[in-house]
Amino acid sequence: MSAFILEKIRKACFDLCPEFSNVLKVESEVTASTWKASLSSGKALELLSLCGLLSSCRELGMSIELPSLYIEQPELFYLRNVIPRQYVSKPGHSHDSENGLSLKWKFAAALTPKAIIRNEHGLQYCVFREGIATHMIRDLVLKKSEYLDRPDIIVTAGEYETNFLNDSIIEFKYKNKSDELRGSLRIKNSESLPLIDFQGNCSIEAKLIIECSVDKKSQFATGQLVKYKKLFAGKTNLHSTFVNGGSKKSLAFDENVNINLKANVDIIKNAMLIGMNAAAKSLQKS
Amino acid sequence: MASHMGVQKGASARNSQVEFTIHFVLQQFINELQRNAEIKDPSLSSQKQYSSSISSDVWDHHISAMQKNGRELEIWCQTTCYKGNKKGTPEPNKTYEVRETLVEGISIREHFLSHPNKDFRSIHFTVGDSRYTYQWFMDMKAATFDFSTYLGSTKFDVLESIVDLLNSLPTEAEKERALLKEMKQQTLLGKSLVDSIETLNRWWKSGHKTCALADKQWDLVKMEREIAKKQQSGFKIHGLNIKGRVNNYLFEESPELDNLIIKTTEKVLKKKPFLVAARKAVDDWNSFCSKIETFLKNEKTVSKCLAALWRSEPQLRLVVRRLILRIHTADSVDYIQDRNIKGITEHNLYSGDHSEKQVEEICAQIEDDLKRFGIKTKLSLVGAIKKRGKSIINQSRWLEAKNGTNLKPSFDYVQLMLIEAGYQILSGPEAKVDTKGYNGDISKANAGAYDNLKVVKDKGGNNLCILKAKFFRRPEFPRRCKEESYVGLTMKYAYENEKFNRRSTLPLVMFVDMESDISPPTYALTCLRSYGWTVIFDQKDLLNFLKKLSANLK
Numbered sequence: 061m062s063a064f065i066l067e068k069i070r071k072a073c074f075d076l077c078p079e080f081s082n083v084l085k086v087e088s089e090v091t092a093s094t095w096k097a098s099l100s101s102g103k104a105l106e107l108l109s110l111c112g113l114l115s116s117c118r119e120l121g122m123s124i125e126l127p128s129l130y131i132e133q134p135e136l137f138y139l140r141n142v143i144p145r146q147y148v149s150k151p152g153h154s155h156d157s158e159n160g161l162s163l164k165w166k167f168a169a170a171l172t173p174k175a176i177i178r179n180e181h182g183l184q185y186c187v188f189r190e191g192i193a194t195h196m197i198r199d200l201v202l203k204k205s206e207y208l209d210r211p212d213i214i215v216t217a218g219e220y221e222t223n224f225l226n227d228s229i230i231e232f233k234y235k236n237k238s239d240e241l242r243g244s245l246r247i248k249n250s251e252s253l254p255l256i257d258f259q260g261n262c263s264i265e266a267k268l269i270i271e272c273s274v275d276k277k278s279q280f281a282t283g284q285l286v287k288y289k290k291l292f293a294g295k296t297n298l299h300s301t302f303v304n305g306g307s308k309k310s311l312a313f314d315e316n317v318n319i320n321l322k323a324n325v326d327i328i329k330n331a332m333l334i335g336m337n338a339a340a341k342s343l344q345k346s
Numbered sequence: 347m348a349s350h351m352g353v354q355k356g357a358s359a360r361n362s363q364v365e366f367t368i369h370f371v372l373q374q375f376i377n378e379l380q381r382n383a384e385i386k387d388p389s390l391s392s393q394k395q396y397s398s399s400i401s402s403d404v405w406d407h408h409i410s411a412m413q414k415n416g417r418e419l420e421i422w423c424q425t426t427c428y429k430g431n432k433k434g435t436p437e438p439n440k441t442y443e444v445r446e447t448l449v450e451g452i453s454i455r456e457h458f459l460s461h462p463n464k465d466f467r468s469i470h471f472t473v474g475d476s477r478y479t480y481q482w483f484m485d486m487k488a489a490t491f492d493f494s495t496y497l498g499s500t501k502f503d504v505l506e507s508i509v510d511l512l513n514s515l516p517t518e519a520e521k522e523r524a525l526l527k528e529m530k531q532q533t534l535l536g537k538s539l540v541d542s543i544e545t546l547n548r549w550w551k552s553g554h555k556t557c558a559l560a561d562k563q564w565d566l567v568k569m570e571r572e573i574a575k576k577q578q579s580g581f582k583i584h585g586l587n588i589k590g591r592v593n594n595y596l597f598e599e600s601p602e603l604d605n606l607i608i609k610t611t612e613k614v615l616k617k618k619p620f621l622v623a624a625r626k627a628v629d630d631w632n633s634f635c636s637k638i639e640t641f642l643k644n645e646k647t648v649s650k651c652l653a654a655l656w657r658s659e660p661q662l663r664l665v666v667r668r669l670i671l672r673i674h675t676a677d678s679v680d681y682i683q684d685r686n687i688k689g690i691t692e693h694n695l696y697s698g699d700h701s702e703k704q705v706e707e708i709c710a711q712i713e714d715d716l717k718r719f720g721i722k723t724k725l726s727l728v729g730a731i732k733k734r735g736k737s738i739i740n741q742s743r744w745l746e747a748k749n750g751t752n753l754k755p756s757f758d759y760v761q762l763m764l765i766e767a768g769y770q771i772l773s774g775p776e777a778k779v780d781t782k783g784y785n786g787d788i789s790k791a792n793a794g795a796y797d798n799l800k801v802v803k804d805k806g807g808n809n810l811c812i813l814k815a816k817f818f819r820r821p822e823f824p825r826r827c828k829e830e831s832y833v834g835l836t837m838k839y840a841y842e843n844e845k846f847n848r849r850s851t852l853p854l855v856m857f858v859d860m861e862s863d864i865s866p867p868t869y870a871l872t873c874l875r876s877y878g879w880t881v882i883f884d885q886k887d888l889l890n891f892l893k894k895l896s897a898n899l900k
Contacts, residue, residue: 146358201516228391246518248393250365251358256518 062099065321069104070095072329076108076115080126080175086134089160094138099274099305099321103138106189106212106272108319109303110174112332113187113213113270116340117177119333125176129168135161136169140190142210143170143197146249164227164247171222171232177215177343185267185343188214194234194264195292198241201258209287213270215343217296229256236265266292268299268339271313274321275306282312299342303335314338360505361427363512364473365392365406368425370525371471371497371539372407375546384550385411385419394422400571400873401453402824418464422454424491428474429505444483445832446825449877451490452835455564458556467492467554469546474498474505481791489559489788493549497542499534507535559788566839566846571876581891582884583871585860589817592755593747596621606766610759618753620664620696624743627665631736638666639728648716651724652709660697665739667696670712672738673730674719685711754798756859760815760888761800767889769810770803777801777809779852783836796833801852804896811880811895812837815857820864827870830856831877838878853895854879857888 073084084107087095094103114124130137144166170193173186191210200206218236225231225244234241239262246254269288271281281302289298302313309316317335319328369392376388394408407423424447428440451468458466470491475498476484487494498504511528515521528536588610595602595611602608615622627634641658645651655666687707690700700708721727747753761771774781779801786793802810814833818826834856840849856879860866874881882888 146362197516204514204516243517246392250362252362252513253516254362254518255516258517 063096065099066095066104068325068328069108069321071325072332073108073111075325075329076111076332077124079124080111080114083126083130083134083137088135090135090138102212102272102274105274105303105305105319105321108328108332109270109272109301109317109336110187110189110213112303112336113215113268113339114175114177115333116336117179117343119337120340120344121180122340122343123178125178127172127174127176129172130174133165133169136165136172137174139166139169140210141170141172141174141188141193142191143167143193143245143253144249145253146251163249164224164230167230167245167247168222168224171220171230173220179344181345183217183343184219185215185217186220188216192216192264194220194232194241195266197232197243197253197255197258198260198264199291200253201243201255202261206253207291209284209291211269211284211288212272213268214266214288214292215268217265217267234260234264236262239263263294264292265294265296266298267296268301268342270301270303270339272303273305273308275304275308278302278308278310281308281310285310285312297342299339301336301339303332359513360429360509363508364425364427364505366512366518366521367508367525367539368423368471368473368497369407370522371542371546372409372423374539374543375550376409376411378543378547379411379550383414385413387412396422396450396454396457398453398456398869400456400567400869400876401450402867402869403450403453405450405454413465419466420464421467421469423469423471424450425471425473427505428472428476428478440479440483442825442829444479444486446828448486448490449828449831449873451487451560452563452567453873455561456568459561459564467556468560470494471542472496472498473508475500475503480793482785482789482793485789485791486785489557490563491560492555492557493546495542495545495549497538499538502534504535504538507533511535562846563835566835567876570835570838570878571872574872574875577880579880581882581887583866584883585858585862585864586883586885587862588756588759588859589748590861592759596747597744606759606762609762610755613758613762614747614753614755618746619661620668621743621747623661623664624739628736628739628743634665635728635732635735637662638731642724642728646724648722648724648727649709649713651727652712653705656700656705656709664696668742669731669735669738670727672742673727673734674712674715674721687711754816756817756857757798757800757815759859760813760857763885764802764813764888764892768805769892771813772801772803773797774799774801774812777803779809779812780849781812781837783833784839784841784846784849785836787841796837802855802892804892804899806896806899808896808899809852810892810899811853811855813855813857815859817859818866820861820866823860823864823866824870824873827874830879831873834874834878855888855891856881858883 070084074081093101094107118124144163174189175187177185177187190212192214196207218234221233223231228247229244230247231244232242241260241262243258244256246256248254269285271284273281285300292298300313301315301317302310303317303319305319305321307318309318315338319331319335321328369390372390376385376390379385380388388409388411391408392406394405396403396405405422406425409421411419413419426443426447447470451470454468468491470487472479472487476496477500511524512521515524525539529539530536588607591602591607592611592614594600595607596614642651642654645654652670655670656663658666685708687704690698690704690708716722716727721730764771774795780795781797781799782795783793798814800813802813804810814830816826816830834854837854838849839846856874858881871881880891882891
């Protein structure tokens with residue numbers, strides 16, 4: 061049953077975002093945890109929500125773009141926006157590149173947004189999944205505190221760039237109007253963040269958070285949103301959407317989108333398109 | 347789930363900071379070499395991959411540079427941390443990591459010796475309390491790496507100092523400034539760093555010679571690799587999953603038709619009475635809890651309850667000691683050696699008869715753990731046991747059946763199989779076979795003989811081979827192969843009068859048990875074979891091999 065629903069979700073994603081089809085159709089060990097694992101992992105629903113948001117943005121006249129990293133290496137799209145860390149004393153003396161992906165590209169994928177949205181006023185927004193590495197690094201340096209929470213989907217204003225200085229160092233930069241953060245990371249397996257240097261102290265302006273759940277308890281989602289509002293507190297309002305594959309709702313969110321995953325592809329697709337309309341509108345303003 | 351995982355996470359965090367510290371030391375070292383025009387264009391990197399037909403290793407640091415004599419230079423470095431303990435005694439579990447490191451040090455000699463137009467050196471750093479390591483490790487590191495050096499002293503906890511200093515500093519730039527400040531201020535850590543850098547400089551200036559013994563050990567591996575190639579065994583490679591099947595049968599997850607699995611499971615239960623006691627407890631948890639309440643009816647305080655439970659009769663204590671050590675937390679539980687109670691070890695923790703003082707000490711620690719988590723009264727202790735105890739005991743059953751240090755279901759199964767086929771299985775001393783390693787010859791310290799091995803004797807009374815059977819988990823396959831490779835090579839050869847000689851003609855047979863759907867990495871199997879083992883996966887292959895050995899002796 062789960063496999064059948066996953067296939068429907070995948071088809072709905074294709075229909076919502078045909079320009080992302082290369083990413084959506086790639087098959088590998090990395091993509092298996094989205095399309096071949098259990099529905100309850102929530103990854104497929106996250107991807108559906110992402111495609112729903114992008115499609116709604118397009119409907120409202122915004123442009124959407126897949127960063128070139130994922131055009132060249134579509135599997136990387138499925139990695140979280142979190143710097144890979146070597147947790148627990150892993151047998152470190154044996155080299156084992158997991159999933160066939162090298163560490164260098166995993167670092168690049170962690171720092172690169174999954175999609176770029178530009179509204180009619182020329183403002184750019186970047187979409188991240190399961191974390192936002194640059195913000196986490198910023199907080200670690202400036203607030204001396206490392207948080208472990210990872211928003212399912214988060215959209216911020218600004219631009220993000222990465223550049224390999226060589227095979228063992230990656231530079232990253234965030235820019236939003238005249239604000240800038242920059243730094244470099246050493247590409248290695250490490251329990252602690254292998255940060256070489258960091259400059260800047262501006263905040264990263266979060267505009268939208270989407271939490272997804274196959275059937276999460278609403279109190280849990282509410283609790284997470286409270287945390288995120290604190291973490292990403294800024295000058296602008298943070299719009300929030302709760303996408304739930306069951307019937308749960310959370311009043312803490314600006315809207316709740318309940319998707320009946322047992323329905324057919326067209327119903328799922330339309331429900332997502334309509335459900336994401338308000339979230340997309342929050343990115344429309346100048 | 348309460349486990350030692352939190353301690354291992356702490357170890358990972360510590361190891362990252364130590365890796366940075368050694369990176370810093372090496373950077374200062376190469377800066378000095380550059381200042382003295384000994385080298386130019388140096389580069390220093392971390393986590394350098396070394397691959398060959400028998401290796402796939404990550405070395406902690408790598409230096410490459412051009413020397414003033416016009417020859418290229420590569421220096422490969424590994425670091426081992428010793429956390430130490432208050433008792434100042436060696437940690438037996440560290441043996442496995444050291445064997446791996448020594449095999450890495452030997453295997454890389456192939457790379458060193460295959461490029462005669464370049465200069466290569468290997469350096470091993472030990473960071474931490476050197477009393478935590480066996481003396482023979484220190485001697486063998488010196489015999490396997492071109493340079494073996496130590497950071498730290500017994501005067502202070504170098505690992506704690508490094509972590510305290512660097513953990514709160516997020517960037518390398520800040521960490522480097524902090525370490526430079528330590529050196530300038532001549533703190534204990536600073537002095538250790540200065541010593542380390544000066545030791546490296548002295549080594550370089552005195553000629554930075556290569557380690558002849560390391561090259562000689564590589565020659566042995568080269569010979570064994572050629573012998574292994576010629577043997578062309580044709581053995582099947584597939585996993586019997588003896589260990590998995592024993593566990594499944596133990597937890598009644600699947601029926602079993604193989605009588606040897608049933609017999610092996612019975613042997614496991616005899617070796618691990620906890621599994622029998624735990625099964626009884628969880629099968630009727632209410633009755634077990636009533637038994638505990640009755641047992642504690644005259645005890646009023648938490649501390650008296652804990653002492654009574656600790657001292658309970660042998661069958662009950664196997665379960666209750668595990669309970670009270672874990673009941674307070676879902677997270678990290680200290681290893682017993684880190685509780686620093688003299689005489690209480692992982693081997694007697696759950697079953698031993700401890701002295702008054704030991705019981706007092708361990709119960710005081712447990713009471714502190716309980717207090718920190720809000721369990722301060724007899725009522726709350728018994729309540730916690732009733733509510734969470736069953737799941738803790740079930741987790742322990744599962745963990746200990748899978749990972750018990752003395753449980754060797756794979757080896758038990760193979761031995762039972764050979765006995766049924768008419769062979770005799772003896773220990774080394776019983777068969778009058780020497781199972782010590784050449785590490786005991788090179789080091790003045792006592793390295794002891796390898797004891798987790800058996801000798802197979804045929805019906806004619808002939809010793810046929812030295813046998814080991816072991817379960818290899820897929821993620822740890824390469825590590826296990828390296829550990830056992832060290833055992834193989836050191837057992838096969840003796841070191842006397844500055845020469846290596848073959849110690850005995852008995853073949854070494856490693857019976858590999860693994861899950862049925864695994865394809866082991868080729869380089870790991872080649873490593874085992876190149877270090878002297880005949881590697882067999884299949885029962886029939888083992889029996890045929892032994893038949894041939896027997897026939898050859900007639």
